[in-house]
Amino acid sequence: MPRRLWVPRDRTAPAPHPPGFAQSLPIPDGAVTLPAVMRRIAGLPAITTTTLTEETVIVERVEAVVEETVVPALLLAPPRAPVAPPPVPPAPPAPPVPPAHERWSPPPAPPSSAPARTPGARPWRRRRPRLRLALLLLLATLVAAGVLLVSRGDGITPAPAPTALTAANVTFDGADVHWQPTGDRATAYLVRVATDPALRHVVWTRTVDAADPRVHVGGRGITEDEQLYVTVTSTWHGVAGSTTQPLAVHTPLRPPSPVTDVTTKPDTSGVTLTWGAAARATGYQVVVASDAAMTKVLHTSAVVHGTKYRVSLRDGARYHVLLRTVRGPAHASEDGDEQVVRGPDSRVRAFSTPLKRLGVPTTPTVHPLSASTVKVSWKPVTNATRYTVTFAATAKSKQRTVLTTTHTSVTLDGVRPKAMHLRPIFYVRVVADRWGLVEHTSKPRTATVLAGNARTPVAFTTTVATYNLLRTQFDDDAGRSWAKRFTLSGKQLRGVGIAGLQETGWGKVDGKRPVSVVAKAAHLKVAKHPHSSTPCTTQNQPVLYASGKFSLLHCGYAKVSAKSTKGIDARYATWVELKNKKSRQTVLVVNAHLTAYTSKHSSTSAVAQRARAAEAKRLVKLIAKHRRGGQPVVLTGDYNSYPGRWATTPLDVLAAAGYTSADLTARSSTDGDYASFHDFDGARANDKPIDHVIMNGKVVATSYRVHVTDSKKAPSDHYEVSAVVQVHRSH
Structure with a gap:
């Protein structure tokens, strides 16, 4: 006890x-x-x-x-019992005593004044405990x-624990820790960081003055990607108080280094990027933008685990690219994964993709659908991104943009040449471009609108042809006589309802009438005055017709060349009024051969060009003289002109009067871009026909054709030109 x-x-x-x-x-x-x-x-x-x-x-x-x-x-503490001295070991045997004369004695010690000690008496040692x-x-x-x-006199009361313990700015090597102080109940705070909630393995400690309740946890003991627990203990002059609950803080992975060496290899379809591996990076993210500030982002890749990436981009543009490094587990590959740590962005690099080669557009096709509507179509152009349709008054005048589209066919309404400062026959082009950086323009296509809207029913449909036969005094390139040539030409005209011939006379040659040779081979009838054997014309521009389909009502011919023009052969026009036997609808047919050249001037001379325009005006007067009411009108002939050959061509004159050529208005065309004159020198696709089938608003051409054959075997130096037309009723 x-x-x-x-x-x-x-x-x-x-x-x-x-x-x-x-x-x-x-x-x-x-x-x-x-x-x-x-x-x-x-x-x-x-x-x-x-x-x-x-x-x-x-x-x-x-x-x-x-x-x-x-x-x-x-x-009252009891004295400590004396400690017995240790036992004395037995003394070794005494050595032998040397003789007296060999023994040495030390000098005597000086006398001491210290009192003699009683053996076994140690009082100071007894008091030491x-x-x-x-x-x-x-x-x-x-x-x-x-x-x-x-x-402070009322028992030991520990200082309360601080509150609102939080961690901010957590990085791979530290964090900022804040807490709410306890007022004047603490003089300092002890911050401890451990790897377990029980704080058995403390890796970092720090004492913080109470005046500044915050500390940056970092340095030795703090590593990346580790779960840590932080506590704060209040102290009063070194005496520990209460401790907060552990605050769990997870340090992220250390960010990877940025990519410094990016190589770009652009081409017309995109760019190939390569780069060197960055330290600590497990993946990369490629960002492509159209501006240097990287605000107009065009492409953002997923996490790439290699050092090469391909981006498909538009050609002919300037781009900017940067690479972002990421670090995370192998499975953390999606953008936005919480386990992924992003590093700094690389330097922005600029590059440009080369432009793809743009093709050249072909000449467009223009089909007038009404008096104010045309349809323009063309073939797709290689690498074209946009097309622009333009109109121009002449082949060399300034183009006027009408429409821009990405399609290869457009229908334009409200086309009124006069209001658009165009001529009755105008020019249409298609401009193809690539991203607005380069453009190619097609050749012009002559176009016009219909002379009027044929709202009346169709009375009949027939084929109208015009054919210039080489004069009888010439042989063809194969050396055939005129009779053989004319017979072959007539056979080509079989199936035609109405045909206008040029350079085919009435007078006999070698006992034969050239026009009769053609008519017989073509199964057609030469136009003659009713109830007479007299032809409608004795000049070189007769009219043939299918007597089984038509009956002739009236006919005649008139001179259209000027009387005072020297050096120009007289030019005539033949007119014939036919009536379709089935529908009983009449049609006025006019066939002419306008001036080719003069004795002193070539076909391209200004004298010849002005002469043809004047002859076309006389044609208009001739038609007005013999046309009855709203009668349909069809013109055939060799006009020795084509749109754009001169400032004012016969076609311009006729179009202004309401007569348009089938090659401009037909809904479909066969070899329509070939010249009708070949001169036995091969077919030329130059869109310059000089032989025409022309009609007014009561006649609609559904198809147009230049009968291209081997020019070396052709019976004439011209090709036959024909059109299938629908003749509408006059009323």
């Missing part, structure tokens, strides 16, 4: 503390220890007084502890006083 000490106090003196303050203190067998004294001080009851200051109470409590524990320990105990108890008293000063 432990002994209990009782230290009496002087009862006459006033008690500084309540009765019963001095209590028995259990002291274990043996010396009084520091832990026992500390436990005794901590277990004392709180002093309740209103007359003493806190410092006085603290002193009284320390005095009570000293009286009840330290003093009894010093006075008590001295040590006294010092130990004195130290315990001082520590207890410090603890009581901290507790």
Whole structure:
């Protein structure tokens, strides 16, 4: 059983503390220890007084502890039993004594004034344990006083834990930790970082002054991609208080280095990118934009795990590219994955893709659908991204943009040549471009609108042909006589309803009438005055017709060349009024052969060009003289002109009067871009026919054809030109 000490106090003196303050203190067998004294001080009851200051109470409590524990320990502790000396080992045998003359004696020691020591008497050694105990108890008293000063007299109360513990700016090597302080209850805070919630493995500590409740956790012990737990403990002058709950913080991976060496290899369909591997990068992201600020992004790739990437881009444009490095697990490949860490962007690099080669557009096809509507179509142009349709008054005048499209066919409404400052026959072009960077323009196509809208029903349909037969005084390129040539030409005309011939006379040659030779081979009839054998014309521009389909009502011919023009052969026009036997609808047919050249001027001379235009005007007057009411009109002949050959051509004159050529208005065309004159020198696709089938608004051409054959075997230096027409009723 432990002994209990009782230290009496002087009862006459006033008690500084309540009765019963001095209590028995259990002291274990043996010396009084520091832990026992500390436990005794901590277990004392709180002093309740209103007359003493806190410092006085603290002193009284320390005095009570000293009286009840330290003093009894010093006075009543049993002395330590003397320690028996260790046993003396037996002495070795004495060496032999040398003779007297060989022995040496040390000099005598000086006399000492120290008192003689009694053997076995060591009083100072017996008191040493008590001295040590006294010092130990004195130290315990001082520590207890410090603890009581901290507790401020009402027991040891730990400082409360801080609140609102948060972590911000978490990086791979640290984080900023903030908390709400506890006011004046703490003088400092102890921050600890561990790898487990129980704080068994602390890797980082730091003491922070209470005036600045924040700290940057970082440095040694903090590594990337690690789960850490942060706690903050309040302290009061070194005495630990309460601790916060652990705050879990996960450090991310360390960002990879940026890509520094990017190589671009652009071509017409995109760019191939290659780059060197960046440190710590497990993947890359490619970003392509059209501006250097990278705000107009065109392409953003997924995470690329190699060092090469292909981007499909438009040709002929300038682009900008940058690479972003990413780091993460192998499975973290999607953009936005929380496990992926992005590194800095590379430097923005610019490059341009070359432009693809643009093809040249072909000459467009123009079909007038009405008096104000035309349809323009063309073949697709290689690598063209856009087409522009333009109109022009002449082949050399300024083009006027009408429409821009990505299609290869457009229908244009509201086409009124006069209001658009165009001529009755105007020019249409197609301009193809590539992204607006390069463009190619087609050759012009002559076009016009219909002379009128044929709203009346179709009376009949027939084929109208015009054919210039080489004069009888010439042989063809194969050396055939005129009779053979004319017979072959007539056979080509079989199936035609109406035909106008040029350079085919009425007078006999070698006992034969050339026009009769052609008519017989063509199964057609020469136009003659009704009830007479006299032909409608004795000149070189007769009219043939299918007598099974038509009957002749009236006919005649007239001179269209000027009377005073010297050096120009006289030119005539033949007119015939036919009536379709089935529908009984009449049609006025006019056949002419205009001036080719003069004796002093070529076919391209201004004199010849002006002469043809003047002859066309006389044709218009001739038609007006013999046309009855709203009668359909068809013109055939060799006009020795084509659109654009001169400033004002016969076709321009006729178009202005309401007569348009089938090659400009037919809905379909066969070899329509070939010249009708070949001169036995091969077919030429130059869109320059000089032989024409022309009609007014009551006649609509559904098809047009230049009968191209081997020019070396052709019976004439001209090709036959024909058109299938629909003749509408006059009323």
